[in-house]
Each structure stands twice: as C-alpha cells, then as structure tokens.
Amino acid sequence: MTPMMNTQLTITSIMKHAEQINGSVEVVSVTADNPRHRYTYRDAFARVRQLANALDALGLEQGDTIATFAWNDYRHLEIYYAVSCSGMICHTVNPRLFPEQIEYIVNHGRDKWVFLDLTMVPLLESLQDVMPDVKGFVVMTDEAHMPETSLANAHCYETLLAAQTSEFEWPELDENTPSALCYTSGTTGNPKGVMYTHRSTLLHCYAIIAPDVIGLSVKDVALPIVPMFHVNGWGLVYAAPMTGTKLVMPGPKMGCGETLCTLINEEKVTASAGVPTVWLALLDYLNKSGKTIESLNRVTVGGAACPFYILDVFREKYGVDVQQGWGMTEMNPLGTYNGTVPPPVANLSPEEYDKKRLKQGRPVFGVELKIVDADNKSLPWDGKSAGAVKVRGPWIINEYYRYDGQTLDDDGWFETGDVACMDEHGYMQITDRVKDVIKSGGEWISSIELENCAVNHPKVAEAAVVGMPHPKWSERPLLLVILQEGETLSREEMLSWFDDKVSKWWIPEECLFVDSLPHTATGKLSKKDIRADYADFRWPE
Structure with a gap:
C-alpha cells in the first residue's frame, strides 16, 4: 500500500x-471560414x-x-x-x-x-x-x-x-x-x-503556468501566436484550459499586425507568445497606425533570439514586459525562461539589466542543465566559459521515434546542439550552434543543405553559407561563392538556382563572390572564421 x-x-x-x-470561459478564433x-x-x-x-x-x-x-x-x-x-x-x-x-x-x-x-x-x-x-x-x-x-x-x-x-x-x-x-x-x-x-505534457504545463514563467491564471486572456504545429504551441493550448485562461486564437492571420492589434484590443488580451517576426509585424502596424495595446502586459519571445528593438519599444512605448524563453522540440519545448527578475538583477544598472534581459533566461524547475567542454567536463557558471549545452528532465526526450541512432549520451543527458555560457545568476546566453544551423523567423535553415545545393551549380567551385544578424528575421543566410576558374555568374543567376530546390524562405538573402574561404586543419570550412571575417557585413537596403 x-x-x-x-x-x-x-x-x-x-x-x-x-x-x-x-x-x-471563452475560446475566440479567427478561421478561414469565420x-x-x-x-x-x-x-x-x-x-x-x-x-x-x-x-x-x-x-x-x-x-x-x-x-x-x-x-x-x-x-x-x-x-x-x-x-x-x-x-x-x-x-x-x-x-x-x-x-x-x-x-x-x-x-x-x-x-x-x-x-x-x-x-x-x-x-x-x-x-x-x-x-x-x-x-x-x-x-x-x-x-x-x-x-x-x-x-x-x-x-x-x-x-x-x-x-x-x-x-x-x-x-x-x-x-x-x-x-x-x-x-x-x-x-x-x-x-x-x-x-x-500525457505525463510529459502535463508536467510541462505545471512548469509554464508558474509565476516566474508565463504565469497564466484565470485573470488572463492569452493569445498564442506561436503555431500549434510548432512544438504543440509551446503548451499554451493545454495550460489555458488548465488555469481557466480565456484563449484568443489568430488562425491564418497570425502574421498580420492589424489582426493581432484588433484581437488584443477587442478581446482584452493580457499575455501572448510568438517568434520575433510576429512582434516586428505588430510593432510596425502600431507605429504606422498610431494605435495602442492597453490590455497587453507581457509577451513571450521564443524560437529565435530577441532583438533589443522589440524589448525596448514594447517596454518604453507600450508598457509591455518582454520575456524570453529557450528550448527545442526535444524538450517539449521549455528549458529556460527570462521572466520574473530576481532582486540581484533588478538592482543592476540599466545597461547591465538590459543585457541580462536579452539572455535566454534561467533553467525552469524540472530541467537540469549543464555546459561541458570537449572532454565532457562541466564548466563553471561564470558568464565567460562557453560549452555544449546538455539537459535532462521529465519532459525531455529519451529516444527519437523509430530511430536507430543514439539519442542520449552515455550518462543519460541530451546534447542540445547549442553552445552557451551560464552566468552567476543562472542566466544562459547562447553563443553559437554546434552544427551551424541558421534560425530565421523562429524556424531552422540548414547551412549545409544550402551549400550542397550551391556547389551543384556547374559554375561553382565552392560555397559557404552562414547566418548573419538580420533586423527582421533575427538571422538570414549569407551565401559566399567561389566560381570555377574562368566562369562568370551574376548574383541574380546564383540565387535563382535555389528556386524549386529548397523552400522559398530558405533561399539566401544575399550572395557574395569571393576568391577564397577559410578552412580548418582538416580541410572543413571554418564557419567561425567566416563569421568573424564578415562581422561588419550589412544587408542591402
């Protein structure tokens, strides 16, 4: 017993x-037929x-x-x-x-x-x-x-x-x-x-409704803009019924700033969640229309790093608290959250405070997290030491579905593929991505797949793709190309090569023709050096 x-x-x-x-409690929806x-x-x-x-x-x-x-x-x-x-x-x-x-x-x-x-x-x-x-x-x-x-x-x-x-x-x-x-x-x-x-979903719900995370309650009206096809809408469609939170759902209009503004104001939305691109669309509409969003008090940004512009304008112009979350499909998805500010951080200077708010946040209860070096030794949380991020917990993957490879390391930890450092307050800062994938508008783009596509062009000798900071999409792919000797190719011809070969939104934003590309000692492209070489790159107007 x-x-x-x-x-x-x-x-x-x-x-x-x-x-x-x-x-x-109400559920309000925009649909294709209503x-x-x-x-x-x-x-x-x-x-x-x-x-x-x-x-x-x-x-x-x-x-x-x-x-x-x-x-x-x-x-x-x-x-x-x-x-x-x-x-x-x-x-x-x-x-x-x-x-x-x-x-x-x-x-x-x-x-x-x-x-x-x-x-x-x-x-x-x-x-x-x-x-x-x-x-x-x-x-x-x-x-x-x-x-x-x-x-x-x-x-x-x-x-x-x-x-x-x-x-x-x-x-x-x-x-x-x-x-x-x-x-x-x-x-x-x-x-x-x-x-x-069912268990992992319910435990994840308990985590996200906590006051220091999204903190939903019966007093709230939630607008989940993050798609329900993206890691179960970050769990909001489970958490809202659990807490008695009114749900407002934007349907196919999730990227329309005018629709989002109307829903927020007419339904009195208090909390929302989405990737940076939807917030940029909303802010652009608010700026052009002169409208306000009086009921909204907090938004969660996830899927990609939060630009300072979003944090600053929401806070200073509209009085909205911008909170950031980090996780991944394999984590249900929540891993860290930058919501309620602990007293030591609240007392920092404005500059240091903003730096802290732009980090990916602190691990939520239920997620064990560590950063390790190349020898799998744990690194200190000193804000400087960067290592591979590993996690474990009750809503984190144990094995991939119908997959023959190894999912966890030998000690039972899941390696996320991110590289990060942890500071003395427990805040995580993503510094790199192990496999050099690009995150644009909250969605992944494979640099390797784009490179393979580019070198299939008969006039291309070698190509590299790196993600560069972008004011709207967080990152966009920049293509660097070395042509075959004696060949000529225009920017437009190169970029049109990707048509019908990859998703349209994957196609690189810009193409630069170069004479050489840096390589590692083993002959691989050195993405770290490429990013450093083009650190001053700016997207064309």
Missing part, C-alpha cells in the same frame, strides 16, 4: 477539469466528445497516428484533445517545410488520417500520391465552405461531428501513453520524430 494516490497525469484530466471548473468564432470551454469539450465518436466511426484505434495541417483555431484545439484523450497520437505537421520533408514526416509517422485547414487543401492535393498509408482527409470547415477537391476520401469536419452524439466514455490511459508527435526540421539528414506523452 502506498501513502498517496497514484492518479495518472493525463491530458484527459485537463479537459475534465476545464469543462467542470472553467466551462464558461472572422470571429466564439464559444466556451464547455462547448468545446462537448464537441471534442463528438469528434472522438467520429474518430471511432472512421475505424481509428488507440495507438493510431493522426496528422494535422492547421493553424491556431478552435477546431485544431478540438483535434488536440479528441485524438490524445482517445489514446491516439496527434501529429502536428509544419506546412512550411519543403514537400520532400513533409512526405517523409507523414510516412515515417505512419499517419492514418489527415485533418487539414481550408488553406491547406492545395498543398495536400499535391502530396496525397506520396502518402500511401493515409486513408482519408478531413477538411476543417462546414458544408457551406467545403471546397471541390481531388483529395481521395475527403470529408467535411462539421458534417462528421453533426452525425455524432456528445456522449463518450474516455478510456483510462496510463500517463506514459504517447499523446503527440512532432518532428524536427531535419537540418542534418531526415527530420527526427519526438513523441510526447
């Missing part, structure tokens, strides 16, 4: 609690039970994987809960990936059905022939907006729900049951799958 109850930590418990305790949909958590979870019955009617079983190609809205929220609480796996797919990556991810994930937003229909029509295991598609709309489509076995979401009752008996699930699947962007080889469990 154990002294305490062994109640399972499941997403189902969030749903039941929200419906019973926070049932009257500019402002509005209902309550009680309404939402009644429809979740209808969807669970629909999944059963489609012949789906516990353990099956269901893909979503969707934005942040109420139907995607319903899918999250109906799938996971039925013992199935919700596989959120990033539609911005290159088609070959999407094909690999859907097939590797063994997806049985695909739920897709109206705006995603053309994409899935073009890919359905390379998804042989997918049995059918559900378009997330009503009959009035259901498009003519070539998708095989296509169904209308609202029609499926209308045929079902809202009575459903949820299965009793072990907390270690897989609940969701998300893939890395495949910057080195094929994307890798990270399978979250």
Whole structure:
C-alpha cells in the first residue's frame, strides 16, 4: 500500500477539469471560414466528445497516428484533445517545410488520417500520391465552405461531428501513453520524430503556468501566436484550459499586425507568445497606425533570439514586459525562461539589466542543465566559459521515434546542439550552434543543405553559407561563392538556382563572390572564421 494516490497525469484530466471548473470561459478564433468564432470551454469539450465518436466511426484505434495541417483555431484545439484523450497520437505537421520533408514526416509517422485547414487543401492535393498509408482527409470547415477537391476520401469536419452524439466514455490511459508527435526540421539528414506523452505534457504545463514563467491564471486572456504545429504551441493550448485562461486564437492571420492589434484590443488580451517576426509585424502596424495595446502586459519571445528593438519599444512605448524563453522540440519545448527578475538583477544598472534581459533566461524547475567542454567536463557558471549545452528532465526526450541512432549520451543527458555560457545568476546566453544551423523567423535553415545545393551549380567551385544578424528575421543566410576558374555568374543567376530546390524562405538573402574561404586543419570550412571575417557585413537596403 502506498501513502498517496497514484492518479495518472493525463491530458484527459485537463479537459475534465476545464469543462467542470472553467466551462464558461471563452475560446475566440479567427478561421478561414469565420472572422470571429466564439464559444466556451464547455462547448468545446462537448464537441471534442463528438469528434472522438467520429474518430471511432472512421475505424481509428488507440495507438493510431493522426496528422494535422492547421493553424491556431478552435477546431485544431478540438483535434488536440479528441485524438490524445482517445489514446491516439496527434501529429502536428509544419506546412512550411519543403514537400520532400513533409512526405517523409507523414510516412515515417505512419499517419492514418489527415485533418487539414481550408488553406491547406492545395498543398495536400499535391502530396496525397506520396502518402500511401493515409486513408482519408478531413477538411476543417462546414458544408457551406467545403471546397471541390481531388483529395481521395475527403470529408467535411462539421458534417462528421453533426452525425455524432456528445456522449463518450474516455478510456483510462496510463500517463506514459504517447499523446503527440512532432518532428524536427531535419537540418542534418531526415527530420527526427519526438513523441510526447500525457505525463510529459502535463508536467510541462505545471512548469509554464508558474509565476516566474508565463504565469497564466484565470485573470488572463492569452493569445498564442506561436503555431500549434510548432512544438504543440509551446503548451499554451493545454495550460489555458488548465488555469481557466480565456484563449484568443489568430488562425491564418497570425502574421498580420492589424489582426493581432484588433484581437488584443477587442478581446482584452493580457499575455501572448510568438517568434520575433510576429512582434516586428505588430510593432510596425502600431507605429504606422498610431494605435495602442492597453490590455497587453507581457509577451513571450521564443524560437529565435530577441532583438533589443522589440524589448525596448514594447517596454518604453507600450508598457509591455518582454520575456524570453529557450528550448527545442526535444524538450517539449521549455528549458529556460527570462521572466520574473530576481532582486540581484533588478538592482543592476540599466545597461547591465538590459543585457541580462536579452539572455535566454534561467533553467525552469524540472530541467537540469549543464555546459561541458570537449572532454565532457562541466564548466563553471561564470558568464565567460562557453560549452555544449546538455539537459535532462521529465519532459525531455529519451529516444527519437523509430530511430536507430543514439539519442542520449552515455550518462543519460541530451546534447542540445547549442553552445552557451551560464552566468552567476543562472542566466544562459547562447553563443553559437554546434552544427551551424541558421534560425530565421523562429524556424531552422540548414547551412549545409544550402551549400550542397550551391556547389551543384556547374559554375561553382565552392560555397559557404552562414547566418548573419538580420533586423527582421533575427538571422538570414549569407551565401559566399567561389566560381570555377574562368566562369562568370551574376548574383541574380546564383540565387535563382535555389528556386524549386529548397523552400522559398530558405533561399539566401544575399550572395557574395569571393576568391577564397577559410578552412580548418582538416580541410572543413571554418564557419567561425567566416563569421568573424564578415562581422561588419550589412544587408542591402
């Protein structure tokens, strides 16, 4: 006999609690077929039970994987809960990936059905022939907006729900049951799958609602701009129902500054989260329109380093506290957070205070973090010593999904691929990336893949790609090219070479033709030296 109850930590418990305790709290959405949909958590979870019955009617079983190609809205929220609480796996797919990556991810994930937003229909029509295991598609709309489509076995979401009752008996699930699947962007080889469990999701929720982290409560109105296909929307669509926080979801308008401003002001949003590019879009709109955002008191920036401009303008002009988080797909994603300021930091000079606020933050409880040297020895937290970042904890990956390689080191730590230093107050500062990937607008770009593409040009002898600081996208790829002897090539011809070979947003922002490139002693390109050589580079106006 154990002294305490062994109640399972499941997403189902969030749903039941929200419906019973926070049932009257609103969920507001922008969708492709409705500019402002509005209902309550009680309404939402009644429809979740209808969807669970629909999944059963489609012949789906516990353990099956269901893909979503969707934005942040109420139907995607319903899918999250109906799938996971039925013992199935919700596989959120990033539609911005290159088609070959999407094909690999859907097939590797063994997806049985695909739920897709109206705006995603053309994409899935073009890919359905390379998804042989997918049995059918559900378009997330009503009959009035259901498009003519070539998708095989296509169904209308609202029609499926209308045929079902809202009575459903949820299965009793072990907390270690897989609940969701998300893939890395495949910057080195094929994307890798990270399978979250009910337990890891719930523990992650407890972490992000803490006062020193995002700190959601029943008094808040949250606007999750970070896509729900990006590491489960950083957990906000679980944390909000848990705490009784009103949810405001921007749908396909997440990058529109005017829409974000309108939602913030009309729905009285107090907290939001997104990558730097969406904040730049909002600030640009506010500056041009002269409008304000009186209700908003804090925003979380993640996915890429926060530019000082965002921190400064939000704080000085609009009175909004900018907080920064760091993590990754393999971490569910939260690892560190720069939110509430401890007293020693609050007493620093304004200059030193701002430097601290631009760091990636302090490890949250539940995440053990260390930095190590090349010999795997822990380095001091002195603000100077930089090393590889390793983590472990209850919501951190143990092994990649259907992967034969080694995921953890011999001591059970996960190496993040980042290089960082830790200061005496526990703040982490990312100083480099082990594999030289580029982070643009919160998404990864592979420098190696771009280099391989460039050298395939018959006139190119060698090429290097490095990420350079960019005022809007945090980083953009800069291409450096050595031409074959006697050949000539224009900048425009070189950059157009990438068309249809990589995702459009991956294409380098600028191309420079050079006579030589620095190399290491082993003959590899020295990215460190390249970045140093071009430290004064500025993007063309």
